[in-house]
Amino acid sequence: MRYTIKDIAQMSGVSKATVSRVINGSKPVSKEIKERVMKVIEETNFQPSSLARSLSKKETRLIGVIIPDVSNPVFSKIIHGVEKEANNSNYNILLCNSRYDEAQELKYLDILREKEVDGLIFHGFHYSDKVNERLSLFEKAIVSVGNEIKTGKYPVVLIDNEKAAFEMTEYLIQKGHKNIGMIHGPEDDPYAGYQRIKGYRRAIKFYNINIDDEYMESGYYKFQDGYKGIRRLLKRKPKMTAVFCGNDEMAIGAIKSVVDMGMTVPKDIAVAGFDDIDMAKVFIPSLTTVHQPFEKKGESAMKAILSLLKGEEVKMKIFHEHQIIKRESTT
Amino acid sequence: MRYTIKDIAQMSGVSKATVSRVINGSKPVSKEIKERVMKVIEETNFQPSSLARSLSKKETRLIGVIIPDVSNPVFSKIIHGVEKEANNSNYNILLCNSRYDEAQELKYLDILREKEVDGLIFHGFHYSDKVNERLSLFEKAIVSVGNEIKTGKYPVVLIDNEKAAFEMTEYLIQKGHKNIGMIHGPEDDPYAGYQRIKGYRRAIKFYNINIDDEYMESGYYKFQDGYKGIRRLLKRKPKMTAVFCGNDEMAIGAIKSVVDMGMTVPKDIAVAGFDDIDMAKVFIPSLTTVHQPFEKKGESAMKAILSLLKGEEVKMKIFHEHQIIKRESTT
């Protein structure tokens, strides 16, 4: 930073305080002086140090965002939403990629505290006691995205995963399927994982479908999990005609697997996903899936932070609408 | 931030300087005192303010990253690489999404200067004079990714787009294709856009293929551009048997378009892409494309920043290897 406020003050023959007032409009300054100072600022390309300002104002206008995987489209959409909203309110994003790793989450929690970010948007993966402890050390605005934080102390932005899974399963049932498998996420993921399983089971029960847990396979949301999962399922239950996957990536893996086995989707087997990532509508066949508004979720999270910062009341559960998107992968 | 270094000093009966020394190991401190201070720090969960530290040390350990679209897989991979490398060296990322918008680029350039980031990784889109001017105001380490900056003043991380496009076209020719179309990026994109066109043309010429510019269509790297582009191409040149697309997204659009017209890829028409995004190997048919190591590019950019910061010499052009990946979409 070349010039400081002191330089500008001297060059325009006024005090630092006056320059500060001109810059921030915090107090009236005579037109004449204001113009003189402005001129010097322009000529010098002076930029006040936000560091110094933050130190004295005790606000950094920085929002920390901790997310498991920046390059996963699901998360990058959320980041996009957060960034957009932050930018509108002159906040900036400090991006932290936790790689699904608890140690990284903890490390970043410390770093963000040290950096004195004004708020934190946390999409955790491990909600261990340690994480909770670090979170409570954090005396700033905190909002969670996607997953609830056990302590229930922070607002969370989410969709109704259980209901969405119920509706998708219901849709498959209504299409005439009776032997419907599920490739779900990890059960110890209390949120997206468990809730979607719950919705599936409720639909099966509600419609008196006579199938057991042998129709279920578990995966970590990866392509390969879908690819292999459906093979195991089909081996155990050759009569299966449809499979509901815990996310789109596994669904696409499942489709690819089916095609590689010489069968056709949806003719031989129907496949549904969850998330509606960009690929879903483009894939051949296009994917029937649950749409969730990731970018909007990001925006909401940031808006909630903004409200918290203003001291406004914020709902503890900020729900977003999902949508069942019917495409070619199911009949 | 609850406790300050002053509090810790008082609570452990030493001076602020000593506490600072204990924290930073900047000067020897007697074992006894060190332990006493450490104990207080642990008990209070004291975190020094990086704000204050930055102000006095004149380094923020923040790296600004300006990128056109955070949620585009191509860019999010780069961010991922940057983040990883930064994290290894205790730097953090200030993420800026310019939305392909020059005004945003300029705005962010100002913000990052104001935030006094130690370095800037810039993936621009508009390399206007205004942008260059802002860049030169920036008296910090700057590295460009993907595109060269006209002034040639900053190191750039890139692949050899011209050569890659040549090789892909060559591959199609060797597969026996004579009527090869191209759906390229915008020509005014001097980098990825123009270079890939150049490579294509060179191959056509080199192998004495007798086709003209009617075999070319332009697009903005979007799915729809590929979808529509190939239809226009096929209308003009019904004998076309292969098309090389400026990126994977357009290639996938082209394939979808062909399939929707009742034809088959690669039987009726071969399609090749560029980038090798995750979708490429998963798509049905899987996509023949040019692989470029996005994450590595991000890492390199960050490494270059680190070198610059250390005052080391840095190559002005940091090339990465591309790779022709042959998959199902071409025969």
Place this chain on the structure above:
DNA sequence: CTGTTAGCGCTTTCAC
């Protein structure tokens, strides 16, 4: 080894 002091660049009382 340890403490004192003077900044880092800005904002914000408090006088005038």
Place this chain on the structure above:
DNA sequence: GTGAAAGCGCTAACAG
């Protein structure tokens, strides 16, 4: 309206 001075929390000479 304007300026002087204190202070934000830390680091880095400089003494001792």
